[in-house]
Structures are given as structure tokens and as C-alpha cells.
Amino acid sequence: MVLMRVALHALLAVLLSTAVAAQSLPRPQVVTQPAGNNSDFAASTAYVDRSAALLQFALSGKAPLMNPAFMGQATFSARPTFAGATPWDSGNLNPSTLAPLANPQFSGTVKADTLQILGSGSTGDASDLSARLRGSTKALALGQDTSIGHSVARFGAPGVETCAGNDAVDDSVAINAAITYVASLGGGKVTFPQSADCRVANPVILRRAVQLWGHGGIGVDGGVKTSRISPSASMDAVVKQADPNELLSSVGIHNITFDGRRADSPNAPSGKTITVGALVNVKSIGSRYQDNGFFYSSGDGLVLRNDISSFAWINWVTGNQLSQNRGWALRLESTDSIVSMNYIGVNGVMGVAGGGKTATENGSGGCVWTRNFGNIRFFGNQIEVCNVGVLEQSVDEGNYPAYGNYWTGNFFDLNNTSVQFKHGALSAGSMIDYTGVFSGNRFSTATDNHITIDDYISSGTVAASVFNPTKEGGAAIKWLGSNSSKWSFSGKFLDTTNPRFQNMPADTAIEIAGDSPQSRVPGLTASPAPNGSAVFGIDAGPGNVPSMEFRQTGSIKYRTRIDPADGSLTTSNVEFGQDAFKVLFNGQTQFLNPVGFNGATPAGKCTLPAAVQNDGGATNASLANLLNSIRDCLINNGLAQ
Numbered sequence: 001m002v003l004m005r006v007a008l009h010a011l012l013a014v015l016l017s018t019a020v021a022a023q024s025l026p027r028p029q030v031v032t033q034p035a036g037n038n039s040d041f042a043a044s045t046a047y048v049d050r051s052a053a054l055l056q057f058a059l060s061g062k063a064p065l066m067n068p069a070f071m072g073q074a075t076f077s078a079r080p081t082f083a084g085a086t087p088w089d090s091g092n093l094n095p096s097t098l099a100p101l102a103n104p105q106f107s108g109t110v111k112a113d114t115l116q117i118l119g120s121g122s123t124g125d126a127s128d129l130s131a132r133l134r135g136s137t138k139a140l141a142l143g144q145d146t147s148i149g150h151s152v153a154r155f156g157a158p159g160v161e162t163c164a165g166n167d168a169v170d171d172s173v174a175i176n177a178a179i180t181y182v183a184s185l186g187g188g189k190v191t192f193p194q195s196a197d198c199r200v201a202n203p204v205i206l207r208r209a210v211q212l213w214g215h216g217g218i219g220v221d222g223g224v225k226t227s228r229i230s231p232s233a234s235m236d237a238v239v240k241q242a243d244p245n246e247l248l249s250s251v252g253i254h255n256i257t258f259d260g261r262r263a264d265s266p267n268a269p270s271g272k273t274i275t276v277g278a279l280v281n282v283k284s285i286g287s288r289y290q291d292n293g294f295f296y297s298s299g300d301g302l303v304l305r306n307d308i309s310s311f312a313w314i315n316w317v318t319g320n321q322l323s324q325n326r327g328w329a330l331r332l333e334s335t336d337s338i339v340s341m342n343y344i345g346v347n348g349v350m351g352v353a354g355g356g357k358t359a360t361e362n363g364s365g366g367c368v369w370t371r372n373f374g375n376i377r378f379f380g381n382q383i384e385v386c387n388v389g390v391l392e393q394s395v396d397e398g399n400y401p402a403y404g405n406y407w408t409g410n411f412f413d414l415n416n417t418s419v420q421f422k423h424g425a426l427s428a429g430s431m432i433d434y435t436g437v438f439s440g441n442r443f444s445t446a447t448d449n450h451i452t453i454d455d456y457i458s459s460g461t462v463a464a465s466v467f468n469p470t471k472e473g474g475a476a477i478k479w480l481g482s483n484s485s486k487w488s489f490s491g492k493f494l495d496t497t498n499p500r501f502q503n504m505p506a507d508t509a510i511e512i513a514g515d516s517p518q519s520r521v522p523g524l525t526a527s528p529a530p531n532g533s534a535v536f537g538i539d540a541g542p543g544n545v546p547s548m549e550f551r552q553t554g555s556i557k558y559r560t561r562i563d564p565a566d567g568s569l570t571t572s573n574v575e576f577g578q579d580a581f582k583v584l585f586n587g588q589t590q591f592l593n594p595v596g597f598n599g600a601t602p603a604g605k606c607t608l609p610a611a612v613q614n615d616g617g618a619t620n621a622s623l624a625n626l627l628n629s630i631r632d633c634l635i636n637n638g639l640a641q
Contacts, residue, residue: 414446
């Protein structure tokens with residue numbers, strides 16, 4: 001017993017001396033987990049490093065230790081905690097079990113103040129990701145919300161910036177890929193970033209139900225931010241369709257600037273020439289072309305085609321600017337459409353009079369060319385500084401017997417010719433009716449004529465319009481032949497010196513109101529006289545013969561004119577009724593119903609029985625007999641009493 005006590009005391013002394021020596025050793029370093037992440041686990045393994053350990057104890061039970069130091073491994077039946085926190089170890093934080101790196105999958109809700117996807121190689125499908133845009137109140141799935149469109153910037157080649165104004169990059173690849181994808185969804189928007197400068201070496205192919213939407217204003221000089229599409233090589237059209245005979249429905253182009261980059265363009269390429277047939281050339285129905293710019297085409301600007309087999313109609317062309325195009329700024333063949341609030345100016349090649357031709361004849365192209373079946377409404381457009389402001393042309397005979405559009409509230413200025421009426425192919429002697437109306441338009445300065453009318457066009461109406469004088473002194477309205485009829489004009493002419501009408505055909509109706517110079521027809525004066533009677537006058541001008549004719553079905557029934565030799569009035573083929581005479585073109589005069597005194601009908605004519613001597617030898621008796629014989633004849637024939 002004594003020996004056991006001695007042995008225990010010795011062992012205890014050794015333990016105490018060891019504990020005292022261990023107090024000078026460093027404490028173990030423990031990495032703790034933030035609060036709130038404690039977990040209860042079964043027995044696991046914890047590792048504690050000790051650089052200068054003196055002892056390793058395997059403890060099973062209780063032993064009062066003072067500041068122990070460990071190295072190696074200890075096993076616990078319950079997870080230890082330090083200052084109320086559980087250390088991170090392989091038991092409670094194992095990345096391979098929480099988020100496998102090969103194909104991580106998350107469920108539930110990920111909450112974070114900031115979500116970042118980093119790395120140039122980061123990819124993925126976010127179509128099912130819902131997001132609430134800044135300023136909105138509702139989150140929508142990105143794959144379901146197609147209203148924001150599909151940007152062409154998302155369809156460019158990896159590592160290549162799309163629409164950066166680089167001629168070495170063909171941006172038509174990205175644009176057409178976006179259009180094809182959106183068309184496969186059934187249609188929608190293809191969008192262009194603000195300040196996008198797309199350079200296309202091949203045409204952009206527009207497809208059914210796809211709309212192109214840009215951002216910003218309209219311009220080519222870089223002064224405003226705009227989405228721009230320009231050719232980097234010559235082509236027939238910058239925007240076209242795959243099948244030229246397909247009728248595209250529900251397409252549209254909005255807020256995009258097209259720059260044809262011909263020589264005068266501020267963006268013309270250096271060292272090469274780019275030519276295009278048109279900036280946009282499609283055949284569409286139910287489509288909109290709104291708030292765009294069409295500039296610097298070597299050919300046409302916007303072309304909306306049509307054909308006899310499939311009607312292209314109900315298109316809207318509004319709020320556009322079409323300028324500096326060398327062909328026609330707007331070529332419109334679709335019917336039943338709206339063209340409104342556009343600026344169309346400085347188009348075509350302005351001719352200059354010379355060589356026996358007018359300025360218009362020496363030029364080409366212009367602002368607007370319509371060739372359709374009619375019923376287009378043009379209103380509120382400004383059409384100026386073009387060789388021809390508007391060319392209204394009919395389709396060929398046999399396809400449609402008449403044509404005509406409706407022009408209201410448009411402004412024409414500084415064109416060589418404001419409006420030309422022209423017919424298509426006609427068989428010999430055929431006529432075509434113009435069933436449209438020009439009403440309430442303002443015709444400011446023109447070089448040659450405000451309106452010219454092709455031969456064999458009839459029944460047109462120009463109403464309530466205002467005409468300024470022409471620069472070259474030409475007539476405001478001029479017919480190019482003598483085979484038209486049934487035109488109607490009304491309005492004001494703001495000059496009294498230039499002729500208003502030239503080669504006016506038969507059956508032309510002219511409305512004249514008041515006595516002001518603005519209301520007068522050229523060469524005609526119609527006004528109330530002081531006594532209330534009507535005054536009608538003709539002034540043909542120096543060296544001309546003023547004439548007035550009445551016709552029926554093209555045949556002259558009455559003519560009166562002033563003889564320039566003596567100023568006398570010559571009247572031909574006129575009847576004054578029952579008690580009158582007729583003057584024929586051969587100079588003969590006929591009494592239609594000769595009438596004597598008191599209603600008696602003349603029985604014959606009176607003649608002298610013999611010639612009267614003129615040598616002074618006739619006696620008074622012989623002269624009296626001659627006079628009495630004439631008196632008796634006149635009385636007997638009811639010609640005197």
C-alpha cells in the first residue's frame with residue numbers, strides 16, 4: 001500500500017512538472033466559423049498544428065489539464081466549440097459536396113447584394129432568369145420579354161466588336177443572324193445600340209414580321225448619336241429581301257440612319273467609290289418606316305415596290321428625312337398608304353436650262369416618284385430643291401383604267417418642276433383619268449413650271465392651292481399636248497405678270513372669285529362692274545390674238561377674235577336666234593327667218609329698172625321714177641312703210 005502511494009505521488013509530480021513546463025509554450029491557433037453556422041455532427045476529426053510539441057496524449061475520460069499543447073490527431077465524440085463557435089473543417093465545409101465544379105446546380109433563392117459573372121469565357125443561357133429593370137416595378141423572365149428586342153451586338157463574332165464603324169468587319173453577318181433568329185420566333189424587334197455604326201459588305205436581308213429599331217436621332221455628320229447602317233462595298237440595295245417576289249408583312253424600320261456613302265457624304269471611304277441601287281428596296285404590306293434618315297445614295301433612297309399579281313398596300317412612311325440621293329428619294333408603288341410629315345429635299349440631279357431644253361429636261365431624278373393604282377394620302381410633307389418634286393405616273397394601260405393619289409397640305413419649293421403628271425403605256429388615242437386630288441397645297445418658287453400634265457390625261461383636280469411665280473417666267477400649269485380634258489383648277493396666283501396656264505385643253509373648269517389680282521386667271525379678268533353687271537375680259541398679251549371659242553365634243557361652234565391688223569372684232573359661226581342672221585366661216589351672211597315691218601314676211605328683193613346716169617344728164621323726172629319704183633318695191637315686200 002505504501003509502495004503504491006509512493007508511486008502515485010511520483011507520477012503526479014511528473015505530471016505537474018510537465019504541466020508547469022508547458023505553460024511557456026504557444027497556444028494552438030484555431031480558425032473559427034462566423035456565428036450562425038454551427039452544426040451538430042457525429043464524432044469527426046479535428047487537426048491542430050503544434051510546431052514544438054513535447055507531448056501527445058490520448059485522453060479517454062477526465063483529466064484536469066492546465067494550458068495543454070497538442071500536436072497530431074485527437075478524436076472527439078462531440079464537435080468541440082471554441083468561444084461558442086465551431087471551427088471549419090472537412091466535416092462541415094467540403095466544397096466537393098456543396099457545389100461540384102463540374103456542373104454546379106443551385107435550387108432555391110440566391111440572395112446577394114451584388115451578382116457578378118466574371119471572366120471572358122463566362123457563358124450560359126439566362127433566358128429563364130427573371131430580372132426587374134431599374135425604374136420598373138415588376139420582374140419578367142428575359143426569355144419571355146421580347147419587347148426589349150434582340151440586339152445585333154449579341155450576334156457578332158466572339159472577340160470582334162459589332163457595328164464599330166470598321167470597314168474590315170462585315171456587320172451584315174451579325175445583323176442577318178439576329179434577323180433570322182427573331183424571324184424563327186415568329187417576329188419581333190432587332191435592335192441596334194445607340195451610336196452603332198454598322199458597315200455591311202453584303203445586303204441586310206429583311207424577313208417577315210421583323211422590325212429593325214435603332215436609337216437616337218437622325219444624321220450622318222456625327223453631331224448626334226444615332227444608329228447607322230452604311231455599305232462598305234457596292235451593292236444593289238443595302239436592305240432587301242431574300243425573295244424579291246415575296247410580299248413581306250408587318251416589317252418595319254425605325255430610328256435608323258442609312259448613309260449610302262457616295263462621294264459627297266462626310267463618311268465617304270477614301271480611295272474607292274461605293275454605288276448602291278437603293279438604300280432600302282422591299283415589297284411590303286402593313287409595314288411602317290418611321291423616323292429614319294436616307295442619305296447620300298448614288299441611286300434611290302427608300303423603294304416600296306408592288307406588282308399586279310400581289311397588291312402591296314397599307315404602308316406608313318412618316319417622320320423621315322430623305323436627302324442627297326441622286327436617283328429618287330422615295331419611290332412608292334404600294335397603294336392605300338400614308339406618307340406624312342417627311343422632309344424630302346435636295347434629291348436628283350438639278351438640271352440647268354440650255355441646248356433647247358428646260359432645266360427639268362436637263363436633270364434627272366427627284367424627290368418622290370409614285371407609280372401605283374392610287375389612294376395614297378400625302379399630307380404635311382416638305383418637298384424642295386429637287387429636279388422634280390413629284391412624278392405622278394400611272395400604271396400601264398390594261399392593268400388599271402385610272403389612277404390618282406390625294407395630296408393635302410404639302411409644301412413645294414425650289415424645285416425645277418414641282419409636280420409632273422405622267423401616264424404609262426397607252427394604246428393610240430386612249431385616255432386615262434386622274435382620279436386623285438391636289439388640295440390645299442402651297443407651290444412656292446419653281447424654275448420651269450409648278451405643274452406639267454402629260455397628254456391624254458384627263459379629269460384631274462387641283463383645288464384651293466396657292467402658286468408663286470416661276471423663276472424663268474414659265475406658266476404655272478402647262479399641258480404638254482392638246483388631247484386632255486375635264487381638268488379643274490381653283491386657288492390663288494401670287495403674281496399678275498407670269499402666265500398661269502399654257503395649252504389649256506377643252507372642258508377645263510376654272511374657279512374665279514373676287515377682283516383681286518391673286519384670284520385672276522392669266523389673261524382673264526372676271527369682276528363685278530360698278531353697276532353690278534359682270535365684266536369678262538381677255539388679254540392675250542403683246543403680239544397675240546385674243547380669241548374665245550365655244551366647243552361641243554371637240555367641234556368649234558363659236559369663235560370671236562380681234563383682228564391684229566385693225567383691232568376689229570371678227571365673229572364666226574354665231575346665231576342670234578329667230579330674228580337674226582348667221583355669219584359663216586366662209587364669210588357669207590344668212591338671214592335665218594327674214595322679217596318685215598308689222599310681222600310681214602319679205603316677198604322678194606328690189607332691183608333698179610335701169611342704171612342711173614352719172615354724167616349729170618339725168619333729169620329730175622327720171623330720178624323720181626327710180627326712187628318711186630324702189631319705194632314701191634320695199635313697201636310691197638314689207639321692207640318699208
